[in-house]
Amino acid sequence: MSDLRLPPTDHTSRPWRIHEIAGDFRLEDVWALPTPGGPDDLRHLVDQMASGKDGPDGGNPVGRFLFAVRWKLGALLGWDKPGTGIGGRVATLRDRLPEDLREGPRGPDLSTAPFTSVFQTHDEWAAEYANGTMHGVLHIGWVSDGNGGYHGQMAVLVKPNGRLGSLYMLGIKPFRYLGVYPALIRSIGREWQENAKRRIAP
Secondary structure, eight states, X not given: OGGGBOOTHHHXXXXXXXXXXXXXXXXXXXXXXSXXXXXXXXXXXXXXXXXXXXXXXXXXXXXXXXXXXXXXXXXXXXXXXXXXXXXXXXXXXXXXXXXXXXHSOOOOOOSSSSOEEEEEOSSEEEEEEEOSSEXXXXXXXXXXXXXXXXXXXXXXXXXXXXXXXXXXXXXXXXXXXXXXXXXXXXXXXXXXXXXXXXXXXX
C-alpha cells in the first residue's frame, strides 16, 4: 500500500482547478487509486465514491471502530454540533468558484459520509466537509499513467480550525495511515473492479 502514496508534487504540479479555490488549504495526503480505466472514466469513479457500499471506513472493522470513536468524541466535545459545518462556521467553497465552474456540473454528494460536492469537470472532482476542528476537501483527479491508461488520484486538503484543529489533525495522523487509508483504498479498488466487469458485460 505504501507504493500508492505519492509525493505532494504529484498533486501540486498538476493544473487542477482546485488550486484556484483552496489555495489557503494545506495538502495532507496524495494517493494513487487502483482504478485503471480510459480517459473519460472519472464519472464512473465519482459515482462509485458517492454511492459506495463500504463507506469511508472501507468496510474494515478497524476503520469502523476508529470512526465510531471519532463520532463519539465529536458528540461529547461538540465538534459536530449544528453551526460548526458548511454554511455555519465556514462558508462553502462553492462561493469561491469562478463562473465556468459555478455554472458547470456540481457532482454528487457522498451518501456514506458528510461530504458535499463542490464541482466536477471531465478530470476533476472536489467535495468538502467541515466541523469544529477543520474544513476539509476530498479531491479526486483523473490522471494518465503514461502508457495509454488512466487512473484516479486522491488528495486530501485541510484547513485546521486554530490550535485545536492542528492538534486534532496531528493526533489522528497515525490512525489515518494505519486504519483508514489502506482499507479505504483497497475497498475502492475492489469495487472498481466489480463495477468495471459489469460495465463491459454483454
